[in-house]
Amino acid sequence: MLVLGIESSCDETGVALYDTERGLIGNQLHTQMAMHAEYGGVVPELASRDHIHRLVPLTQACLAEANVNIADIDAIAYTQGPGLGGALLTGTSFANALAFANDKPVIAVHHLEGHLLSPMLADDKPEFPFVALLVSGGHTQIMAVTNVGQYQLLGESIDDAAGEAFDKTAKLLGLPYPGGAKLSQLAKEGVTGRFEFPRPMLHSHDLNMSFSGLKTSVLTTVNKIKAEQGEIDEQTRKDICLAFQDAVVDVLTRKVQDALKQTGFNTLVVAGGVGANWKLREHLKQLPAKVFFPPLALCTDNGAMIAFAGAMNLHKAQTVGGFDVKPRWPLIATR
Ligand code: ATP
Ligand code: MG
Ligand code: FE
Numbered sequence: 344m345l346v347l348g349i350e351s352s353c354d355e356t357g358v359a360l361y362d363t364e365r366g367l368i369g370n371q372l373h374t375q376m377a378m379h380a381e382y383g384g385v386v387p388e389l390a391s392r393d394h395i396h397r398l399v400p401l402t403q404a405c406l407a408e409a410n411v412n413i414a415d416i417d418a419i420a421y422t423q424g425p426g427l428g429g430a431l432l433t434g435t436s437f438a439n440a441l442a443f444a445n446d447k448p449v450i451a452v453h454h455l456e457g458h459l460l461s462p463m464l465a466d467d468k469p470e471f472p473f474v475a476l477l478v479s480g481g482h483t484q485i486m487a488v489t490n491v492g493q494y495q496l497l498g499e500s501i502d503d504a505a506g507e508a509f510d511k512t513a514k515l516l517g518l519p520y521p522g523g524a525k526l527s528q529l530a531k532e533g534v535t536g537r538f539e540f541p542r543p544m545l546h547s548h549d550l551n552m553s554f555s556g557l558k559t560s561v562l563t564t565v566n567k568i569k570a571e572q573g574e575i576d577e578q579t580r581k582d583i584c585l586a587f588q589d590a591v592v593d594v595l596t597r598k599v600q601d602a603l604k605q606t607g608f609n610t611l612v613v614a615g616g617v618g619a620n621w622k623l624r625e626h627l628k629q630l631p632a633k634v635f636f637p638p639l640a641l642c643t644d645n646g647a648m649i650a651f652a653g654a655m656n657l658h659k660a661q662t663v664g665g666f667d668v669k670p671r672w673p674l675i676a677t678r
Pocket of ligand 3: 643644
């Protein structure tokens with residue numbers, strides 16, 4: 344079966360083709376990062392407008408890459424939510440219109456299910472059941488996954504998502520948006536021990552987390568240094584990056600370790616943009632579990648994970664109906 348996947352929930356337009364026999368055969372992506380960088384964050388209206396420009400050419404490029412005709416496709420999967428309302432509406436309208444014009448069924452995909460299943464696109468695939476750590480720009484959740492569609496939330500951040508904390512901290516350190524990846528690069532040259540930031544909720548005896556206080560703690564440190572010396576020198580900035588990253592990674596690692604103990608599962612799957620973080624990867628690999636990461640290029644938003652999640656949910660294929668999106672949409676226990 345051949346599934347076309349369309350992603351437009353935030354600032355990436357992704358179109359991909361997944362073949363249940365051959366795997367991923369087409370994958371096109373456009374990121375709006377540079378466009379939003381000027382404003383220091385995603386501007387929803389600009390995001391929607393840009394998706395509209397990209398969807399058709401990316402779909403054409405994807406079909407050409409896979410050497411597939413639209414008539415050969417079995418279903419069109421698209422991200423219905425969660426995400427920015429206007430941005431979701433562009434991909435949803437496009438997918439449904441394309442399906443209607445070509446007499447194909449559609450599959451509405453949950454964006455987080457896409458992230459969650461993306462490690463199954465790697466050569467070395469995880470097997471159910473597993474603990475999933477979903478660490479993205481908008482979510483930080485630990486889940487028990489027993490099968491496709493069987494997701495139980497074990498714990499989550501009660502405030503900022505880990506990726507959001509990385510981006511906000513990067514911003515207050517003067518790094519361009521989105522600074523998460525840049526911050527972690529600078530951390531590579533940081534010196535351990537110069538700064539120490541709190542590990543919020545490390546001992547909360549549950550699997551919930553909190554990252555907003557950490558960012559405030561970095562802000563207080565930065566303001567203090569600025570008051571004393573005027574500007575922050577490059578090495579100090581790197582040392583702060585490292586200390587901040589260590590605090591986030593420590594909390595995530597500890598909570599995941601507890602989740603593995605609690606469930607008794609011996610497989611861990613990491614998904615979402617922060618899953619690209621080198622320090623987090625290093626630490627999680629040391630846990631007593633088989634650890635799976637998505638291919639680096641599929642950590643952040645992309646169409647491939649939507650095409651794949653669509654292919655895993657073929658039973659949900661339906662004829663084109665409404666054009667409704669779900670900007671807020673929890674990934675519930677069992678759907
Ligand atoms: P959601 O999926 O929850 O709606 P999102 O799609 O915006 O959110 P992703 O695309 O999965 O999130 O991930 C983007 C986030 O990952 C950003 O916050 C970014 O800073 C962060 N990120 C990317 N690379 C790294 C890295 N190497 N270290 C830390 N954070 C990173
Ligand atoms: Mg993005
Ligand atoms: Fe995402």
